[in-house]
Amino acid sequence: AQSVTQLGSHVSVSEGALVLLRCNYSSSVPPYLFWYVQYPNQGLQLLLKYTTGATLVKGINGFEAEFKKSETSFHLTKPSAHMSDAAEYFCAVSESGGNQFYFGTGTSLTVIP
């Protein structure tokens, strides 16, 4: 069985500060890992994903995440927060070749001017 845990349902950072959103997963097989962003009243937009290869993946809007197998983690980071980064962020996991995707409960990011 697969599952995702996002630590911290709400995170606040100052504009220009580092953004760190945490995600840990459990999977009995090599996972595919994803980060999605959701703005109010909208669907989810893919930020980045890890499937195979390089463990540090870069996404849109300056975000990146690193797959750490030993820690079963896939934390999302951005060096400098912007006001437009305020949104809900979801981490997700699926099996390679699998049909189902499992989502965390989300982290709401607030950026303080």
Added chain:
Amino acid sequence: DGGITQSPKYLFRKEGQNVTLSCEQNLNHDAMYWYRQDPGQGLRLIYYSQIVNDFQKGDIAEGYSVSREKKESFPLTVTSAQKNPTAFYLCASRSPGGNTIYFGEGSWLTVV
């Protein structure tokens, strides 16, 4: 433009009524999904379909029904048996052999 279209964006239902949410995609994707989103609970899978005329229950299928008569369409019916249907509903699809799902803009359903 290619994408996933959900309609209506906002829907109000009286208690005891069935309502149907539409999901159409022109991405030529085989697999389609319906998720329910409630505050603080993330996304929960209702149903998914890998091919036409085939679908499987997800974690919270009770009170919902789907059909997949065409590759492009995967409507979700919220029946009167669903006791707490007020939520944000998200449709998604995945390309053949693909490893990523893409979402529509969502539909709000409110029971009045």
